[in-house]
Amino acid sequence: MEPDFSKYSIEELEECLISIDRERYPERAAKIEKHLKALSAEETQRIEKIPLEQRKIIDKNSRYGSYLVIVVSLLFFILMLYTGEIPMRHSDNVKIEDDPIMFYFILVIFLFMAVWQALNIYIYRYKRKRE
Structure with a gap:
């Protein structure tokens, strides 16, 4: 079948x-x-x-969301790096002294999110310049 x-x-x-x-x-x-x-x-x-004006609004709003993700990710990254601990919701905080591998792993995730969004914005702008 x-x-x-x-x-x-x-x-x-x-x-x-x-x-x-x-x-x-x-x-x-x-x-x-x-x-x-x-x-x-x-x-x-x-x-x-979809009308061109509406597509432009959608693109603009998507970029604003990307900017927000970058700012929040970098703020959390700096805060966690400065304090040396990462607040967890259902367990104890992850401290650099107690579990350095987990601490740095989570830091890298936040940094990756910011870099990924910045890369998406860069690619979008590059594509628009070529059109």
Whole structure:
């Protein structure tokens, strides 16, 4: 019995395409690719139907969210580094003296979040300059 790929989402189709044995099921892989292209085209058309001004507002709000994540992540990073402890909700605070590996691991996570968002903003601006 062959699955009905028309009911699959883009993410599900991408997962199917990654996991399918193309040698055993070449026609099934072709169907998945066909449905994936069709869904991607529909998604692109749906986005293009959104008025340009509204898309600009959405992009601007997304950037503001990224700025907020950067500021909050860096504030927490500096605060935790300065105090030498990380407040935990359901257990004792993680102190640098008690568990340095966990302490630095959590610090790296907060730093990574800030860097990741900064990179997303940079890439977005670079893409806009190229358009």
